[in-house]
Amino acid sequence: MKEMSVRNDFPIMERLIHDKPLTYLDSAATSQKPAVVIDALADFYRNNNANVHRGIYTLSEESTLAYETTRDKVAKFIKAGSERNIIFTRNTTESLNLVAYSWGREHIKPGDEILITPMEHHSNIVPWMILCNEMGSIIKYIPLDDDGTLDLSNLDELISEKTKIVSLTHMSNVLGTINPIKEIIAKANKVSALSVVDGAQGAPHLPVDVVDLDVDLYAFSAHKMLGPTGVGVLYGKDEVLSSMRPFLGGGEMIDEVYEDRFTWKEAPLKFEAGTPNFADVAAFGVAIDYLENIGMHNVRKHEIDITNYAMEQVKKIDQSIKIFGPENLDIRGGVLAFDFPGVHPHDVAQMMDWDGIQIRAGHHCAQPLMRRLGVSATARASFYIYNNEEDVDRFVDSLKKGGEYFGDASR
Ligand code: 7TS
8 A cells, every 4th residue: 555645734633542552543533634624723812813805904814815715725626617616615514505595495385305315424314304394394305225335226316307406425424325416416407496415425435527427516614625624615506505594693794784684795705704714724725735745645645545454354353344335446445444243332432442443433413324224323433544554553463452342251
Protein backbone atom coordinates (compact mmCIF):
# COMPACT_ATOMS: atom_id res chain seq x y z
CA MET A 1 0.00 0.00 0.00
CA LYS A 2 1.34 3.42 -0.94
CA GLU A 3 1.75 5.64 2.10
CA MET A 4 0.41 9.13 2.14
CA SER A 5 3.09 11.39 3.55
CA VAL A 6 0.64 13.78 5.17
CA ARG A 7 0.49 12.32 8.67
CA ASN A 8 3.05 14.76 10.07
CA ASP A 9 0.83 17.64 9.01
CA PHE A 10 -1.66 16.65 11.75
CA PRO A 11 -0.45 17.78 15.19
CA ILE A 12 -2.90 15.53 17.06
CA MET A 13 -1.09 12.46 15.71
CA GLU A 14 1.63 13.19 18.30
CA ARG A 15 -0.80 12.46 21.12
CA LEU A 16 -0.62 9.49 23.38
CA ILE A 17 -3.83 7.84 24.61
CA HIS A 18 -3.31 5.66 27.70
CA ASP A 19 0.44 5.92 26.93
CA LYS A 20 -0.09 4.43 23.47
CA PRO A 21 0.25 6.23 20.15
CA LEU A 22 -3.04 7.65 18.90
CA THR A 23 -4.72 5.52 16.24
CA TYR A 24 -7.61 7.65 15.05
CA LEU A 25 -10.19 5.57 13.22
CA ASP A 26 -13.33 7.67 13.52
CA SER A 27 -13.05 10.05 10.58
CA ALA A 28 -16.60 9.25 9.43
CA ALA A 29 -17.71 11.08 12.59
CA THR A 30 -15.25 13.95 12.20
CA SER A 31 -11.82 14.33 10.63
CA GLN A 32 -8.66 15.58 12.28
CA LYS A 33 -7.24 18.94 11.19
CA PRO A 34 -3.89 19.74 9.61
CA ALA A 35 -1.75 22.45 11.26
CA VAL A 36 -2.40 24.82 8.34
CA VAL A 37 -6.13 24.81 9.11
CA ILE A 38 -5.63 25.23 12.87
CA ASP A 39 -3.16 28.06 12.20
CA ALA A 40 -5.47 29.72 9.69
CA LEU A 41 -8.22 29.90 12.29
CA ALA A 42 -5.96 31.41 14.95
CA ASP A 43 -4.42 33.74 12.37
CA PHE A 44 -7.86 34.94 11.30
CA TYR A 45 -8.79 35.92 14.86
CA ARG A 46 -5.38 37.49 15.46
CA ASN A 47 -5.22 39.53 12.28
CA ASN A 48 -8.43 39.81 10.29
CA ASN A 49 -11.43 39.51 12.56
CA ALA A 50 -14.37 41.73 11.63
CA ASN A 51 -17.95 41.03 10.63
CA VAL A 52 -18.61 40.32 6.95
CA HIS A 53 -20.75 42.09 4.34
CA ARG A 54 -20.83 45.38 6.21
CA GLY A 55 -18.49 48.25 6.82
CA ILE A 56 -16.27 49.75 4.17
CA TYR A 57 -13.29 49.53 6.44
CA THR A 58 -10.24 47.39 5.74
CA LEU A 59 -10.77 44.62 8.29
CA SER A 60 -14.35 44.00 7.23
CA GLU A 61 -13.33 44.01 3.58
CA GLU A 62 -10.61 41.45 4.31
CA SER A 63 -12.98 39.29 6.29
CA THR A 64 -15.62 39.45 3.55
CA LEU A 65 -13.00 38.58 0.96
CA ALA A 66 -11.88 35.53 2.99
CA TYR A 67 -15.49 34.39 3.40
CA GLU A 68 -16.38 34.83 -0.26
CA THR A 69 -13.09 33.32 -1.43
CA THR A 70 -13.97 30.11 0.42
CA ARG A 71 -17.36 30.13 -1.29
CA ASP A 72 -15.54 30.30 -4.59
CA LYS A 73 -13.18 27.47 -3.57
CA VAL A 74 -16.10 25.27 -2.50
CA ALA A 75 -17.81 25.91 -5.84
CA LYS A 76 -14.67 24.83 -7.73
CA PHE A 77 -14.14 21.84 -5.41
CA ILE A 78 -17.51 20.32 -6.36
CA LYS A 79 -17.41 21.76 -9.92
CA ALA A 80 -20.45 23.97 -9.37
CA GLY A 81 -21.16 26.53 -12.09
CA SER A 82 -20.87 29.53 -9.79
CA GLU A 83 -20.24 30.57 -6.18
CA ARG A 84 -23.89 31.76 -6.26
CA ASN A 85 -24.85 28.11 -5.92
CA ILE A 86 -23.03 27.65 -2.58
CA ILE A 87 -24.87 28.34 0.68
CA PHE A 88 -23.07 28.17 4.01
CA THR A 89 -24.96 26.48 6.84
CA ARG A 90 -23.85 24.91 10.14
CA ASN A 91 -23.58 21.32 8.92
CA THR A 92 -25.12 18.69 6.63
CA THR A 93 -28.04 18.33 9.02
CA GLU A 94 -28.92 22.00 8.74
CA SER A 95 -28.50 21.92 4.95
CA LEU A 96 -30.99 19.05 4.64
CA ASN A 97 -33.42 20.67 7.09
CA LEU A 98 -33.17 23.87 5.05
CA VAL A 99 -34.27 21.95 1.95
CA ALA A 100 -37.12 20.19 3.76
CA TYR A 101 -38.31 23.48 5.19
CA SER A 102 -37.76 25.91 2.34
CA TRP A 103 -38.44 23.71 -0.69
CA GLY A 104 -40.69 21.19 1.01
CA ARG A 105 -43.18 23.60 2.54
CA GLU A 106 -43.43 25.49 -0.75
CA HIS A 107 -43.94 22.50 -3.05
CA ILE A 108 -45.17 19.41 -1.16
CA LYS A 109 -48.85 18.46 -1.06
CA PRO A 110 -50.82 15.66 0.67
CA GLY A 111 -50.18 12.28 -0.95
CA ASP A 112 -46.87 13.35 -2.54
CA GLU A 113 -44.07 10.80 -2.14
CA ILE A 114 -40.55 11.30 -0.83
CA LEU A 115 -38.17 8.51 -1.77
CA ILE A 116 -35.17 7.75 0.46
CA THR A 117 -33.17 4.60 1.30
CA PRO A 118 -32.78 2.37 4.37
CA MET A 119 -29.10 3.34 4.69
CA GLU A 120 -29.72 7.03 5.46
CA HIS A 121 -28.29 8.87 8.45
CA HIS A 122 -31.08 10.22 10.68
CA SER A 123 -30.40 13.69 9.28
CA ASN A 124 -31.66 12.48 5.90
CA ILE A 125 -34.73 10.79 7.40
CA VAL A 126 -36.12 12.91 10.21
CA PRO A 127 -36.45 16.25 8.32
CA TRP A 128 -38.56 14.42 5.70
CA MET A 129 -40.66 12.81 8.44
CA ILE A 130 -41.32 16.22 9.99
CA LEU A 131 -42.30 17.50 6.53
CA CYS A 132 -44.59 14.49 5.93
CA ASN A 133 -46.26 14.96 9.32
CA GLU A 134 -47.04 18.57 8.44
CA MET A 135 -47.94 18.24 4.78
CA GLY A 136 -49.53 14.77 4.62
CA SER A 137 -46.90 13.40 2.27
CA ILE A 138 -45.48 9.86 2.39
CA ILE A 139 -41.96 8.43 2.77
CA LYS A 140 -41.00 5.45 0.60
CA TYR A 141 -37.77 3.46 0.55
CA ILE A 142 -35.60 1.99 -2.20
CA PRO A 143 -34.98 -1.55 -0.85
CA LEU A 144 -31.56 -2.67 0.33
CA ASP A 145 -29.97 -5.95 -0.76
CA ASP A 146 -28.20 -8.19 1.74
CA ASP A 147 -24.83 -7.22 0.23
CA GLY A 148 -25.39 -3.62 1.38
CA THR A 149 -26.21 -2.19 -2.06
CA LEU A 150 -29.50 -0.70 -3.18
CA ASP A 151 -31.90 -2.93 -5.08
CA LEU A 152 -32.72 -0.81 -8.10
CA SER A 153 -34.71 -3.45 -9.95
CA ASN A 154 -38.04 -1.70 -9.27
CA LEU A 155 -36.77 1.86 -9.48
CA ASP A 156 -39.02 2.71 -12.41
CA GLU A 157 -42.08 1.82 -10.33
CA LEU A 158 -40.71 3.48 -7.18
CA ILE A 159 -40.00 6.78 -8.93
CA SER A 160 -43.35 7.82 -10.39
CA GLU A 161 -45.34 10.97 -11.09
CA LYS A 162 -46.22 10.97 -7.37
CA THR A 163 -42.53 11.24 -6.40
CA LYS A 164 -41.65 14.81 -5.52
CA ILE A 165 -38.31 14.33 -3.74
CA VAL A 166 -35.60 11.68 -4.09
CA SER A 167 -32.99 12.06 -1.35
CA LEU A 168 -30.15 9.67 -0.65
CA THR A 169 -26.63 9.45 0.64
CA HIS A 170 -23.68 9.50 -1.73
CA MET A 171 -21.84 7.11 0.57
CA SER A 172 -23.13 5.24 3.62
CA ASN A 173 -21.49 6.08 6.95
CA VAL A 174 -22.03 2.46 8.08
CA LEU A 175 -21.83 0.19 5.03
CA GLY A 176 -19.37 2.33 3.11
CA THR A 177 -21.58 1.76 0.05
CA ILE A 178 -21.07 4.33 -2.70
CA ASN A 179 -24.48 4.64 -4.32
CA PRO A 180 -25.04 4.97 -8.10
CA ILE A 181 -26.42 8.45 -7.52
CA LYS A 182 -26.05 9.64 -11.11
CA GLU A 183 -28.38 6.92 -12.37
CA ILE A 184 -30.92 7.58 -9.60
CA ILE A 185 -30.79 11.37 -10.07
CA ALA A 186 -31.44 10.89 -13.82
CA LYS A 187 -34.62 8.95 -13.02
CA ALA A 188 -35.71 11.60 -10.51
CA ASN A 189 -35.09 14.34 -13.06
CA LYS A 190 -37.23 12.48 -15.62
CA VAL A 191 -40.34 12.86 -13.45
CA SER A 192 -39.25 16.37 -12.30
CA ALA A 193 -38.76 15.19 -8.71
CA LEU A 194 -36.29 17.19 -6.64
CA SER A 195 -32.99 15.30 -6.37
CA VAL A 196 -31.10 15.73 -3.08
CA VAL A 197 -27.82 14.08 -2.16
CA ASP A 198 -26.46 13.81 1.36
CA GLY A 199 -22.78 14.27 0.61
CA ALA A 200 -21.55 14.20 4.25
CA GLN A 201 -19.41 11.16 3.42
CA GLY A 202 -19.19 11.78 -0.32
CA ALA A 203 -17.53 15.21 -0.46
CA PRO A 204 -14.65 14.36 1.93
CA HIS A 205 -13.75 11.09 0.23
CA LEU A 206 -14.75 11.16 -3.45
CA PRO A 207 -14.28 13.51 -6.38
CA VAL A 208 -17.63 15.28 -6.82
CA ASP A 209 -18.94 17.02 -9.92
CA VAL A 210 -22.42 18.37 -9.23
CA VAL A 211 -22.98 19.51 -12.81
CA ASP A 212 -22.11 16.11 -14.23
CA LEU A 213 -24.36 14.49 -11.59
CA ASP A 214 -27.11 16.93 -12.62
CA VAL A 215 -28.23 16.96 -8.98
CA ASP A 216 -30.56 19.67 -7.69
CA LEU A 217 -29.10 19.92 -4.18
CA TYR A 218 -25.97 18.46 -2.55
CA ALA A 219 -25.21 18.85 1.20
CA PHE A 220 -22.01 18.32 3.20
CA SER A 221 -20.04 19.34 6.33
CA ALA A 222 -16.62 21.01 6.58
CA HIS A 223 -15.67 19.17 9.77
CA LYS A 224 -15.52 15.79 8.02
CA MET A 225 -13.10 17.12 5.39
CA LEU A 226 -10.27 18.64 7.47
CA GLY A 227 -12.18 21.87 8.07
CA PRO A 228 -13.47 23.41 11.30
CA THR A 229 -16.73 22.46 13.01
CA GLY A 230 -19.79 24.62 12.54
CA VAL A 231 -19.65 25.01 8.76
CA GLY A 232 -21.93 23.16 6.37
CA VAL A 233 -22.55 23.57 2.66
CA LEU A 234 -25.66 23.34 0.55
CA TYR A 235 -25.11 23.40 -3.20
CA GLY A 236 -28.23 24.17 -5.25
CA LYS A 237 -29.02 24.77 -8.93
CA ASP A 238 -30.00 28.39 -9.67
CA GLU A 239 -33.59 27.59 -10.58
CA VAL A 240 -34.04 25.38 -7.51
CA LEU A 241 -32.66 27.98 -5.11
CA SER A 242 -34.84 30.69 -6.59
CA SER A 243 -37.94 28.50 -6.16
CA MET A 244 -37.25 28.19 -2.42
CA ARG A 245 -38.46 30.54 0.28
CA PRO A 246 -35.97 31.82 2.89
CA PHE A 247 -35.21 29.48 5.80
CA LEU A 248 -34.50 31.95 8.62
CA GLY A 249 -35.30 35.64 8.70
CA GLY A 250 -33.08 38.42 9.99
CA GLY A 251 -30.05 40.45 8.98
CA GLU A 252 -28.01 39.65 5.84
CA MET A 253 -30.83 37.87 4.00
CA ILE A 254 -33.09 40.88 3.50
CA ASP A 255 -33.11 43.43 0.73
CA GLU A 256 -35.56 45.99 2.16
CA VAL A 257 -37.61 45.98 5.33
CA TYR A 258 -40.69 48.16 5.87
CA GLU A 259 -43.00 48.33 8.85
CA ASP A 260 -45.28 45.68 7.38
CA ARG A 261 -43.25 43.71 4.82
CA PHE A 262 -39.82 42.82 3.57
CA THR A 263 -38.05 41.71 0.42
CA TRP A 264 -35.16 39.30 0.34
CA LYS A 265 -31.85 38.96 -1.46
CA GLU A 266 -31.07 36.40 -4.12
CA ALA A 267 -29.31 33.15 -3.15
CA PRO A 268 -26.97 32.45 -1.50
CA LEU A 269 -27.42 35.34 0.97
CA LYS A 270 -31.18 34.72 1.04
CA PHE A 271 -30.39 31.60 3.08
CA GLU A 272 -27.68 33.08 5.32
CA ALA A 273 -29.57 35.08 7.93
CA GLY A 274 -27.54 36.57 10.77
CA THR A 275 -23.79 36.76 11.28
CA PRO A 276 -22.33 33.70 9.59
CA ASN A 277 -19.52 31.57 10.94
CA PHE A 278 -17.02 33.59 8.93
CA ALA A 279 -13.84 32.70 10.85
CA ASP A 280 -14.42 28.97 10.42
CA VAL A 281 -15.42 29.49 6.80
CA ALA A 282 -12.13 31.31 6.20
CA ALA A 283 -10.20 28.35 7.69
CA PHE A 284 -12.34 25.91 5.67
CA GLY A 285 -10.88 27.51 2.55
CA VAL A 286 -7.44 26.35 3.68
CA ALA A 287 -8.77 22.79 4.20
CA ILE A 288 -10.07 22.79 0.63
CA ASP A 289 -6.71 24.01 -0.70
CA TYR A 290 -5.07 21.20 1.25
CA LEU A 291 -7.37 18.53 -0.25
CA GLU A 292 -7.05 20.02 -3.74
CA ASN A 293 -3.30 19.89 -3.37
CA ILE A 294 -3.44 16.15 -2.64
CA GLY A 295 -6.11 15.62 -5.30
CA MET A 296 -9.40 13.89 -4.59
CA HIS A 297 -8.51 11.02 -6.91
CA ASN A 298 -5.49 10.34 -4.69
CA VAL A 299 -7.63 10.58 -1.54
CA ARG A 300 -9.96 7.98 -3.04
CA LYS A 301 -7.11 5.75 -4.16
CA HIS A 302 -5.53 5.80 -0.71
CA GLU A 303 -8.85 4.81 0.86
CA ILE A 304 -9.32 1.91 -1.51
CA ASP A 305 -5.83 0.66 -0.60
CA ILE A 306 -6.22 1.01 3.15
CA THR A 307 -9.76 -0.41 3.21
CA ASN A 308 -8.66 -3.35 1.12
CA TYR A 309 -5.76 -4.02 3.48
CA ALA A 310 -7.99 -3.68 6.56
CA MET A 311 -10.66 -6.01 5.19
CA GLU A 312 -8.07 -8.66 4.34
CA GLN A 313 -6.47 -8.45 7.79
CA VAL A 314 -9.78 -8.55 9.69
CA LYS A 315 -10.92 -11.60 7.74
CA LYS A 316 -7.70 -13.37 8.74
CA ILE A 317 -8.45 -12.92 12.47
CA ASP A 318 -11.63 -14.93 12.59
CA GLN A 319 -13.95 -16.02 9.79
CA SER A 320 -16.94 -15.39 12.04
CA ILE A 321 -16.37 -11.62 12.08
CA LYS A 322 -19.02 -10.11 9.86
CA ILE A 323 -18.00 -7.04 7.87
CA PHE A 324 -21.05 -5.07 6.72
CA GLY A 325 -21.33 -3.57 3.26
CA PRO A 326 -20.16 -4.48 -0.23
CA GLU A 327 -16.97 -6.46 -0.88
CA ASN A 328 -16.31 -4.62 -4.13
CA LEU A 329 -14.04 -1.68 -3.40
CA ASP A 330 -15.12 0.13 -6.57
CA ILE A 331 -18.38 0.86 -4.75
CA ARG A 332 -17.09 1.04 -1.19
CA GLY A 333 -15.46 3.84 0.78
CA GLY A 334 -13.16 3.74 3.80
CA VAL A 335 -15.69 2.60 6.38
CA LEU A 336 -15.53 -0.74 8.12
CA ALA A 337 -18.46 -1.58 10.37
CA PHE A 338 -18.30 -5.09 11.78
CA ASP A 339 -19.85 -7.57 14.16
CA PHE A 340 -17.64 -9.75 16.34
CA PRO A 341 -19.97 -12.54 17.48
CA GLY A 342 -20.11 -12.78 21.24
CA VAL A 343 -18.46 -9.40 21.82
CA HIS A 344 -20.60 -6.30 22.28
CA PRO A 345 -19.54 -3.40 20.02
CA HIS A 346 -19.17 -1.14 23.06
CA ASP A 347 -16.75 -3.64 24.60
CA VAL A 348 -14.77 -3.68 21.35
CA ALA A 349 -14.51 0.11 21.34
CA GLN A 350 -13.66 0.29 25.05
CA MET A 351 -10.97 -2.33 24.77
CA MET A 352 -9.49 -0.63 21.72
CA ASP A 353 -9.36 2.65 23.62
CA TRP A 354 -6.97 1.01 26.09
CA ASP A 355 -4.67 0.50 23.10
CA GLY A 356 -5.00 4.11 21.95
CA ILE A 357 -7.38 3.17 19.14
CA GLN A 358 -10.38 5.43 18.67
CA ILE A 359 -13.28 3.71 16.94
CA ARG A 360 -17.01 4.33 17.15
CA ALA A 361 -19.57 1.88 18.49
CA GLY A 362 -23.32 2.39 18.38
CA HIS A 363 -26.11 2.82 15.86
CA HIS A 364 -24.20 5.53 13.94
CA CYS A 365 -27.38 7.62 13.71
CA ALA A 366 -28.83 5.01 11.35
CA GLN A 367 -31.37 3.08 13.41
CA PRO A 368 -33.53 1.94 10.46
CA LEU A 369 -30.37 0.48 8.90
CA MET A 370 -29.44 -1.29 12.15
CA ARG A 371 -32.88 -2.92 12.17
CA ARG A 372 -32.49 -3.95 8.53
CA LEU A 373 -29.09 -5.50 9.39
CA GLY A 374 -30.59 -7.26 12.42
CA VAL A 375 -28.24 -5.65 14.96
CA SER A 376 -28.73 -2.98 17.62
CA ALA A 377 -25.25 -1.52 17.15
CA THR A 378 -21.94 -2.15 15.39
CA ALA A 379 -18.31 -1.28 15.97
CA ARG A 380 -16.91 0.86 13.15
CA ALA A 381 -13.44 1.88 12.02
CA SER A 382 -13.25 4.61 9.40
CA PHE A 383 -10.20 5.87 7.53
CA TYR A 384 -8.87 9.06 6.04
CA ILE A 385 -5.74 10.42 4.42
CA TYR A 386 -3.61 10.36 7.59
CA ASN A 387 -4.21 6.67 8.32
CA ASN A 388 -1.56 4.15 7.31
CA GLU A 389 -0.91 0.42 7.36
CA GLU A 390 0.48 0.69 10.88
CA ASP A 391 -2.88 2.03 12.11
CA VAL A 392 -4.59 -0.99 10.57
CA ASP A 393 -2.03 -3.36 12.12
CA ARG A 394 -2.62 -1.86 15.59
CA PHE A 395 -6.36 -2.10 15.10
CA VAL A 396 -6.12 -5.73 13.99
CA ASP A 397 -3.80 -6.69 16.87
CA SER A 398 -6.13 -5.08 19.36
CA LEU A 399 -9.14 -6.81 17.81
CA LYS A 400 -7.36 -10.17 18.01
CA LYS A 401 -6.49 -9.57 21.65
CA GLY A 402 -10.02 -8.50 22.47
CA GLY A 403 -11.50 -11.45 20.66
CA GLU A 404 -9.43 -13.74 22.84
CA TYR A 405 -10.24 -11.80 26.01
CA PHE A 406 -13.99 -11.34 25.56
CA GLY A 407 -14.76 -13.99 22.97
CA ASP A 408 -13.34 -16.94 24.86
CA ALA A 409 -15.32 -15.98 27.94
CA SER A 410 -18.60 -15.78 26.08
CA ARG A 411 -18.30 -18.59 23.53
N1 7TS B 1 -25.14 12.20 6.66
C1 7TS B 1 -24.20 11.24 6.78
C2 7TS B 1 -24.08 10.20 5.71
C3 7TS B 1 -23.33 11.25 7.87
O1 7TS B 1 -22.40 10.32 7.97
C4 7TS B 1 -23.47 12.27 8.85
C5 7TS B 1 -22.62 12.28 10.09
C6 7TS B 1 -24.44 13.25 8.66
C7 7TS B 1 -25.27 13.18 7.56
C8 7TS B 1 -24.62 14.39 9.61
O2 7TS B 1 -23.54 15.25 9.54
P1 7TS B 1 -23.48 16.52 10.51
O3 7TS B 1 -22.18 17.16 10.19
O4 7TS B 1 -24.65 17.36 10.19
O5 7TS B 1 -23.54 15.98 11.90
N2 7TS B 1 -22.12 11.03 10.45
C9 7TS B 1 -21.61 10.70 11.65
C10 7TS B 1 -21.10 9.43 11.92
O6 7TS B 1 -21.05 8.51 11.10
N3 7TS B 1 -20.67 9.40 13.19
O7 7TS B 1 -20.87 10.59 13.74
C11 7TS B 1 -21.46 11.43 12.80
